[in-house]
Amino acid sequence: MRTERYLPYALIAPSVLFLLFFFAWPLLEALLLSVRGGGGGWTLENFQRMAADLYFKDALKYTLLLALVVVPLQVVLALGMAMLLGGLSRGRDLFLYVWTIPLGISDLAAGIVWLAIFTERGYLNSLLQALGLIEQPQLWLSYETPWMIFLAVVAAEVWRATAIVFVILVAGLQLIPKEYSEAAEVFGATPWQRFWRVTLPLLKPSLQVALILRTILALEVFAVVVALGGRNLPVLAGEAYYWYNAYQNPGVAAAYAVVVLGISVLATLVYLRLMRPRQEEAA
Amino acid sequence: MASIRVENVEKTFGRFKALNGVSLEVRDQEFVVLLGPSGCGKTTLLRIIAGLEQADKGRVWIGDRDVTLLPPRARRIAMVFQNYAVFPHLTVYENIAFGLRMQKVSPEKLKANVERAAALMHIENLLGRYPAQLSGGQRQRVAVARALAVEPEVLLMDEPLSNLDALLRLEMRAELKRLLAESRTTTLYVTHDQVEAMSLADRIAVMNAGAIVQYDTPMRVYQEPASVFVGGFIGSPPMNFLRLRVEGQRVRLGSLDLEPPAEVGAEVLLGVRPEDLEVYPAEQPQSFAAQVLVVEPLGPHLLLTLNFAGQAFKATVPPDFPAAAGQTLWLRPQPSRLRWLEPGSGRAFATG
Structure with a gap:
């Protein structure tokens, strides 16, 4: 009996140790790194240096803007795709697999794919030239047009990472018994009313998971941005990378990481609070 | 109030013939039970009348309207589902009011109908609660109240008592009988429980293998079964x-x-x-x-x-x-x- 009681703990111990060693410890180290000065004392020097940096404001602005534009767009698209998939009776699996292909592509590769489209001698310019819409190849991704870079990143991110939201929502929709929708139908709800009044409220737990996951990942956006814009479109994760690598300053890099962490935690708390299931609803 | 008429309805799922040219007439204000073993097609027939399934062949009439091609929301029906399908994100009040809100009735009528239906089912004190806070029997009452609140022309019930425990089932059976006798709503009720069918029905349609094998009053079905199947299925x-x-x-x-x-x-x-x-x-x-x-x-x-x-x-x-x-x-x-x-x-x- 003794072994049976301890067996579950023994079984989860490796994963807990793994997480503690590879996540909790580095996290703690990073936190300490950001608030330690050269002499070893506590200091806010790293944060001051970060805030005074030329790129900081833009990095913060573009990171938040990207999350603000990309995440809602992905949720709406994924919701639409998931609902469409639910309406299919044949070929459902085929569409599911095709729509989730981008999940298998690394974000750097995704950035390079879109670079191949938008670059000076890329597919977009070739197409526009062939159609006679432009005479000369246009420079889309230049430091003079950060908004173009921004839109390219949005396109690449939506293309790359909508699938994860889609997969979560498809799984969520499958958990809703079809009787609810049928009852709504019998009691006079149009398809649109069924979606707003029954499906969407019942999908709330899955939406919450998808929103939290995607927002955190959006705040960490890095490889796609680097591929498409380099530092012409500064983002927080990118700045952490430059400070660590190019400037050899782990303290400021850690400060950036802590800012990303702080925003992520804050966003998660907001989602949890806003989409909290009423106590009475919990089955 | 309305009659139901089903003419020569056929339905096939893949290779399985669920309904084999079924015709059925339910008179205005009548309580008819579709009785049969599982897989006999009784629920499919009910769902076709509700509009949740489309018949391959045949027509369905409610009152003098041919509803064969109408979606469920246009059929002026109400339904009680086997697992109740009470919306978990809405209070009992909002659940009962759901159909009325869809019909956009006046706020006064909405309130009056919800309260009347709740009173009929003795759940007035539960109106502010969420379904998760209710017992199975109470959810069942909410499901019936939601159906009664819209004052449907036709009430369809799909094994509404089968998820209740034996004692509660007995109690709800008698209550349903009293309630539906009072409201005089045309009711079609699906069950595999022959005692339930005997106790509730004005007439029983006994189904087997996608066809109605006998359609008569409970006592005649019991005493004068049309076949060995009916005599063997009814009575214990x-x-x-x-x-x-x-x-x-x-x-x-x-x-x-x-x-x-x-x-x-x-x-x-x-x-x-x-x-x-x-x-x-x-x-x-x-x-x-x-x-x-x-x-x-x-x-x-x-x-x-x-x-x-x-x-x-x-x-x-x-x-x-x-x-x-x-x-x-x-x-x-x-x-x-x-x-x-x-x-x-x-x-x-x-x-x-």
Whole structure:
């Protein structure tokens, strides 16, 4: 009996140790790194240096803007795709697999794919030239047009990472018994009313998971941005990378990481609070 | 209020023929039960009437409207689902009000209807709660109240009591009967429970293998089953069927001399309910002898399993009847309660 009681703990111990060693410890180290000065004392020097940096404001602005534009767009698209998939009776699996292909592509590769489209001698310019819409190849991704870079990143991110939201929502929709929708139908709800009044409220737990996951990942956006814009479109994760690598300053890099962490935690708390299931609803 | 008319409805799922040209008429204000074993097509038929399934062939009428091609929301029906389908994200009040909100009725009428339906189901005190805070029986009441609140032309119920425990089911059965007799709503009710069907129905449509095999009042379905299937499906224990030889247009059963219908062949099935056999410990005129195989005391009566010429059958006797296994008893069927059936097809001969 003794072994049976301890067996579950023994079984989860490796994963807990793994997480503690590879996540909790580095996290703690990073936190300490950001608030330690050269002499070893506590200091806010790293944060001051970060805030005074030329790129900081833009990095913060573009990171938040990207999350603000990309995440809602992905949720709406994924919701639409998931609902469409639910309406299919044949070929459902085929569409599911095709729509989730981008999940298998690394974000750097995704950035390079879109670079191949938008670059000076890329597919977009070739197409526009062939159609006679432009005479000369246009420079889309230049430091003079950060908004173009921004839109390219949005396109690449939506293309790359909508699938994860889609997969979560498809799984969520499958958990809703079809009787609810049928009852709504019998009691006079149009398809649109069924979606707003029954499906969407019942999908709330899955939406919450998808929103939290995607927002955190959006705040960490890095490889796609680097591929498409380099530092012409500064983002927080990118700045952490430059400070660590190019400037050899782990303290400021850690400060950036802590800012990303702080925003992520804050966003998660907001989602949890806003989409909290009423106590009475919990089955 | 409206009648329901189903004409020649066929439905196939893949290779499985669920409905085989079913026709059914439910009169205005009538309570009809669709009764049959699982897989007989009764729920499919109900869902086709609701509009949740499309028939491959045939038409459905509600009142004088042909609703075959209408979506469920345009059929002016209400439905109670087997697992209730009470919306978990809405309060009891909002659940009951759901259909009325969809119809965009005035706020006064909405409030009045919700409160009336809640009062009918005795759930006035639960209106502010969420379904997760309710017991199964209470959710069931909410589901029925939601259906009554819209004052439907037709009420459809899909095994509404099957998820309740036995005691609660008995209570809800009587309550539903009272309620629907008062509201006079045309009701079509699906169940596989023959006791439920007997207790509730004005008429029972017994279904088997995608067809209606008998459609009549409960007592006639019970006493005059149209086939071996109906006699065996309804009644617990089911009807006995004794296979007997016909000799010169007569059937001899012990000292009993019976006259079968004129159109019988060489053999005939005699259907008799266990409670319609009078049992005697000593020989009687007009009776046949059988050996007791098993005696089962069931409380209100003893259930005997007997053997007659190699055929087992059942009879019920009062609890104080002296019976023991191995004993020989004499049985005399009530002549008016005999049912003659054709052994090949299992169908009953028309009684004169």
